[in-house]
Amino acid sequence: MSTTEANATIFDLLPGQVMQVSEFSPILSKMWSVAMEPGQKPPSEFRASQMNVVLHMGLRTPPEEAHERFQTVIEFAQKYPCRIIVLCPMGREHSDRLLQGKLFSQCYIGDDLRDMCCIEAIIVGYPTREAGFLSNSVSVWLENDLPTYHWFNRVPAERIEQYHMDFVKHTSRVVYDSSIETEDFSKIPWPRAEAAKDLAHARIxxxxxxxxxxxxxxxxxxxxxxxxxxxxxxxxxxxxxxxxxxxxxxxxxxxxxxxxxxxxxxxxxxxxxxxxxxxxxxxxxxxxxxxxxxxxxxxxxxxxxxxxxxxxxxxxxxxxxxxxxxxxxxxxxxxxx
Missing domain, CATH: 3.30.360 (Dihydrodipicolinate Reductase; domain 2)
Incomplete structure (x- = not known):
C-alpha cells in the first residue's frame, strides 16, 4: 500500500466524482433527465426509488471492509431502488476540513435487458467535530416521503448516543453487525428497540x-x-x-x-x-x-x-x-x- 493510500480517509478510498456538497441537490434533480432519441426511454424511467439507505461508517472501518460495505449497498440498490447516502468520518488530523462530497452513479442491467435500474450514491466526508450537525445536512439529500434505513458500521456506541440519535428517531430501521462491533449495540437506548436489527441474526x-x-x-x-x-x-x-x-x-x-x-x-x-x-x-x-x-x-x-x-x-x-x-x-x- 502506498504512503498516500495509507494516509487516505474512507472518503478518499470510495469511488465517485468529487464535487461540492452544495451541488448535490441541483445535479440529482436533473441527472437522469436527458434528451433521448424518439422511441427511447430516458434513464429517469428506470429510477423509481423506494427508500433511502444511509451507510454510516466509523473511523475504524478497514479499507477493504469499507469497499465491501459500499458494494453491498450498491447490490442492494440493484434489487431495491433507493437513494444511497454514505457517511465517512475524518479524524482529528482532518478537523480543519469542511464537508466533502462525491457522487457515484451507475446504470445496472440484469440478466434480462428489461431489468434495468439507475443507482445514485451520495458520499460525504465529514470532520468528527461536525457530527452533531450531520443529521440536518443529510435531511436535505433524502428522498422526501420515503422510509429511511440506517446502517451503523463501527461507529462507537457512545458517539451514536451522543451525536446520532436524530438519525435513529426518523428511521424505519437501524442495522448493525454484532460480529464486528466491539460493544453490545443491543444495550444502546434506541428510541424503538424493536427497530434495531442485527446483521448477524439475519445471516443465520x-x-x-x-x-x-x-x-x-x-x-x-x-x-x-x-x-x-x-x-x-x-x-x-x-x-x-x-x-x-x-x-x-x-x-x-x-x-x-x-x-x-x-x-x-x-x-x-x-x-x-x-x-x-x-x-x-x-x-x-x-x-x-x-x-x-x-x-x-x-x-x-x-x-x-x-x-x-x-x-x-x-x-x-x-x-x-x-x-x-x-x-x-x-x-x-x-x-x-
Missing amino acids: LPVRQNIGQFLSSFAPQKLIEGLKAVTVRHNERRVGEANNLLKWASCCLETCAKSNKVELTAALTCDLSPKDSDNCLELEFSYDNESHFLWTHKTGCDVASVTADFGTGRISIPMQVSFLKGEKALSEALFFG
Missing part, C-alpha cells in the same frame, strides 16, 4: 430454518425433558451469529417448556471453540438422560451436520446450509429480521 436465517425444521419432527416434551445445558461454540468470526443462535434456541425451548407447563432451567452458554476445531459454529443440547443433540457447521463451506437421539434411536444427517451474505443479509435485516 438458513441455520435457524434448518435446525428448526429438524427439531419440529420431535415432540416438545422430548426436547426439554432432562435438558441440562444449551451450548453454542463459535470461532472468532462468528461471535455475533453464536450469540443470536443461542438466543433463538433458548426462546424456542422456552416456548416448548411453557407448552408443557414446566420451567426451563437449562444453563445457557456461548463459548469460543478450540483453535483446532474444524467448525465455525456449533449448537449442542445436553441432557441428564440418554437424549442428545449436536449441530455443527464446517468453517469456510456450506457443509453442516446434525446428530441426535431423543429416545427413538440415533440419527445422523448431513445438511447443506449457507449463511446469508451481502445484500441478502441486508435485505433480511431491513425488511424481515
